[in-house]
Amino acid sequence: MSNTLPRGAAPIRVALLGCGTVGTEVVRLIEEQSKDLTARIGAPLEIVGIAVRRPDKHPDxxxxxxxxxxxxxxDGDADIVVEVIGGIDPVKGLLVDALRSGKSVVSANKALLAEEGGLLHAAAAESGADLYYEAAVAGAIPILRPLRESMVGDRITRVLGIVNGTTNYILSRMDETGSSFSEALAEATDLGYAEADPTADVDGFDAAAKAAILAALAFHTPVTTDDVYREGISAVTSGDFASARDMGCTIKLLSICERVSDPDNPSEDAVSARVYPAMIPRTHPLASVGDAFNAVFVEAEAAGPLMFYGKGAGGDPTASAVLGDLVAVARNKVATTTGGGVSTYAALPIRPMGKTPTRYHVSLDVSDKAGVLAAVATEFARNDVSISTVRQEGRGDEATLVLVTHTAADEALAATVEQLHASEYVRAVVSVMRVEGKDS
Amino acid sequence: MSNTLPRGAAPIRVALLGCGTVGTEVVRLIEEQSKDLTARIGAPLEIVGIAVRRPDKHPDxxxxxxxxxxxxxxDGDADIVVEVIGGIDPVKGLLVDALRSGKSVVSANKALLAEEGGLLHAAAAESGADLYYEAAVAGAIPILRPLRESMVGDRITRVLGIVNGTTNYILSRMDETGSSFSEALAEATDLGYAEADPTADVDGFDAAAKAAILAALAFHTPVTTDDVYREGISAVTSGDFASARDMGCTIKLLSICERVSDPDNPSEDAVSARVYPAMIPRTHPLASVGDAFNAVFVEAEAAGPLMFYGKGAGGDPTASAVLGDLVAVARNKVATTTGGGVSTYAALPIRPMGKTPTRYHVSLDVSDKAGVLAAVATEFARNDVSISTVRQEGRGDEATLVLVTHTAADEALAATVEQLHASEYVRAVVSVMRVEGKDS
Incomplete structure (x- = not known):
């Protein structure tokens, strides 16, 4: 259990690309903890260069x-390149060059990994370099390494993640205070949880990139952002939350990665990756993940249910994840080895959203005519969707019909809702929301 | 991102020591998932021998x-030894021999790792073998690898774990139903959650071994079972739970590993490792960990709070953790390398329990005399313990005084309670329980 540092061990040379909030923290931690990091790695870390857009903005x-x-x-003589710039270009070319030249890469870039993970991993494998990106999903929470390494002997069946802090803050506030989406978004913006242009968060692009990364690792299959079905949260209303409360549920923006059966070949597996707001029971461990926290719920055949919880964003938490990868990669450099790569041997097909089994909660304003329930039930039956529960509330002008379906193909559920919009018995489709959690 | 299996890659030879519930599952998973495991490792796993006490008991x-x-x-030609026997002897000698001969070892043996981790890691480092034991703490939950690798660039300040499923089941039942310890224990025994001799669980020995392993990894310091202060749960009463409820708390058996200041040298760090039942606020993420589930809450300077949750025991979950380690170690064998070792370079001193800062909740039956509060407060002041809140309930014969202290050295708090027992104003010390969570 001893770790004697070889005298004068050659330093591990680190080049940093980008020096914003996360990069600044990475530099600070490397400097402040240099004694500890040297002992843990077996050699000192030396920052040999930092690429920034405006050098005059970094007086410290x-x-x-x-x-x-x-x-x-x-192109220089660094051993490791740490990338915290973000975005696809020009970072893609830089990292491919770094990997091809044998430099190991630590990145926090979810968009790039979700879109070009295959290219980057191939470049890493070619030259025997390491490629780690724990900070790209769920900030400080160790989730990618557990998927890549700890759970690699198990068969993962489902990953349910709350991986976007901005939307989780907004939905948590809507749940707690009854506020509207726009009120909660304004509050999130004031507090710095939402950016001036909140599109990437609110419309689910960020959560979709993370879903692609999680699905690829969980199912050993190439999954890119384009494979992920995506809906954002801007259409979620306080009425949806009221409906959720009546069901003992709350609403979360979920990144869902699931092993499902292949529609063309039911005995084979396929992968479904999707992002949308959904009702989950308040008893589900994810339901109590509030504020801007992140959590990832994993189900595996032998392990059963697991949950990983923590801060999903911010300079310090993200820097912690970058540092963890940096130390691991630096240790490998000292031992002149590399960590376990990422395999996509399973190459499962992606199941399109329409064919994916989901459940709907539908709330309808109905007219006060005889036969309403029969008419509505007929629309569901016509699409082969079976109803789990139905509840009628109020009478006369105020009558509301609340239905929860059993699991059915998403396209059958969507078609049913479309037909209900046109039904003479339905005055308004008040709320449509998918329901996650076990079908009863 | 491709992973082409070299044709005819030499199998990785695995010897299994022990074949009880966990071992049987390990064998089943290796056989059932052989195609997947081969692809993930880059070579097939081959079981070359299984050591059991009674071969006739394993007809399958x-x-x-x-x-x-x-x-x-x-002594044979296995590449990897997987140990699921448990206990110190003869396993210690077997694993030291295996490691010294260069065989990598995967173990689920918490008692051995907690007591002889230093010896085993030294043997591993000597021959360049891997030593992994994820299954030894919190079953299927990936917690040791995140501590060893993901968080290795951060400074961990505290680990709070619910790592014993038996006691968590008992305390959860006492909380939910108001039953006594012995009633809840009987129920746990009936359900198979408690063993016929429940001492190891109920008296905190199991949780203490796990605390030693967690503390050693979190603080890069040798910590053995003997360094862990330990109290079990058999003295917890339904009155304690009533007191906890009044405080908005529940009671959990916690394994606590903390970075504290060294009493002899306040500018230096020390380690406190301890196991006892304690009140925690119901708003704490650990409070809702029910049934026989495990969870580990980690606080680190940059990452902030993290929680890992899942099944802490059982054949399948434990086998999942063993398999994860086995695949990682086998990958290293294929790459002719080893994973990151465990370092104890920090070698922090262990802070004894008496000097460790804690908080107490004390509930007293007091006599109906004038000056009771002054007399009781004087006992606390005499030991330099300051009181955070005090509440008097009832009058006359039924008067109860409920006090919560600020943080003080545990020995000062214990001495105060001792003196209260002897006070003429105190008819009975009804409940004494430590309180975890932030001091207000």
Whole structure:
């Protein structure tokens, strides 16, 4: 259990691409904890260069380290490249070059990994470099390494994640205070939880990128952002929350990665990856994940249910995840080895959303005519959707019909809702929301 | 992202020591998932021998694999030894021999790792073998690898674990139903959650071994079972739960590993490792961990709070953790490398329980005399313990005084309680329980 540092062990040379909130924290942690990190790695870390857009904006960093030429760092003699710039271009080219030249890469870039993970992993495998990106999903929460390594002997069946802090803050506030989406968004913006242009968060793009990364690792299959079905939260109303409460549920934006049967070949597996707001029972461990926290719920055949919970964003938590990867990769450099790669051997087909089994909660304003229930039930039956529960509330002008279905193909459920809109018995479709959790 | 299996890759040879509930599951998973495991590892796993006490008790296993001679497997030509026997002897000698001969070891043996982790890690480091034991703490929950690898760039300040399912089941039942300890224990025994001799669980020995393992990894310091202060749950009463409820708390058996200041040298860190039942606020993420589930709450400087939740025991969940380690170690064998070792470079001193800062909740039956509160407050002040809240309930014969202290050295709190027992104003010390969570 001893760890004697070889005297004068050669430092591990680190190039940093980007130096915003996360990068600044990474630099600070490397400097402040240098003694501990050296002991844990078996060699000191040395920052050999930091690529930034505006060197004059970084007065606290030694000027000799700063450069605007990221490519020179990638082409230089660093052992490890840490990327915290974000976005696809020009980062993609930089990281491919770094990996091809044998430099290990630590990245926090979910968009790039979700879109070009295959390309990057291939470049890493080619030269025997490491590629880690724990910070790309759920900030400080260790979830990718557990999926890549701890659970690699098990068969994962489902991953349900709350992986976007902004939308979780908004939905938590709507749930707690009864406020509207726009009120809760304004509050999130004031508090700095939402960006000036909240599209990436609110419309589910961020959660979809993370779903692609989670699904690829969980199911050993190539999954990119384009494979992920996506709906955002801007259409969620306080009425939806009232309906959820009546059901003993709350509403969360879920990134769902599921092993399902292949519609063309029911004895084979397929992967479903999707992001949308859904009702989940308040008794589900994810229901109590409030504020801007993140959590990932994993179900595996032998392990059973697992949950990982923590801070999903912010400079410090993200930097913690980057540092963890950096230390692991640096240890590998000292041992002149690499960690376990990522395999996509299973290459499961992606099941399209329409064919994916889901459940709907539908709330209808109905007219006060005889035969309403029969008429509505007929629409469901026509699409082969079976109803789990139905509840009629109020009478006369105020009558509301609340239905929860059993599991059916999403396209059958969507078609039913479409037909209900046109029904003479239905005055308004008040709320339509998918329901996650076990079908009863 | 591809993973092409080299044709005819030499199998990784696995010897299994022990074949009870967990071992049987390990064998089943290796056989059932052999195609997937081969793809993930890059070579097939081959079980070359299984050491058992009674070969005739294993009719489902090929007889040629079974042996009563574990030493022969350890001395043989296996690449990896998987140990699921448990206990210190003779396993210690077997695993040291295996590691010294360069065989990597995967173990689920918390008692051995807690007591002899240093010896085993030294043997592993000597020959360059891997030593992993995820299954030893919190069953299927990936917690040791996240501590060893994901969080290795951060500074962990505290680990709070519910790591014993038996006691968590008992305390959850006492909380839900108001039953006594012995009633809840009887129920746990009936359901198979408690063993015929429940001492190891109920008296906190199991949780203490796990605390030692967690503390060693979190603080890079040698910590053994003997360093862990330990109290069990058999003295917890339904009155304690009533007091907890009044405080908005519940009671959990916690394994607590904390970075504290060294009493002899306040500018230096020390480690406190301890196990006892304590009140925690119902709003704490650990409070809702019910039944026989386990959870580990980790606080780190940069990452903030994290929680890991799942099944802590049982054949399948434990086998899932063993398999994860086995695949990781087998991948390393294929790559002719080893994973990151465990370092104890920090070698922090252990802070004894008496010097550890804790908080107490004390409930007293007091006599109906004037000056009771002053007399009781004087006992606390005499030991330099400051009181956070005090509440008087009832009058006359039924008067109860409920006090919660601020943080103070545990020995000062214990001395105060001792003196209260002797006070003429105190008719009975009804409940004494430590309180975890932030001091207000």
């Amino acid at each position: 960093i030694k000027a000799s380290l700063l450069t605007t030429d990221a490519q020179s760092l990638v | 296993i090929k007889a040629s694999l079974l042996t009563t001679d574990a030493q022969s497997l350890v």
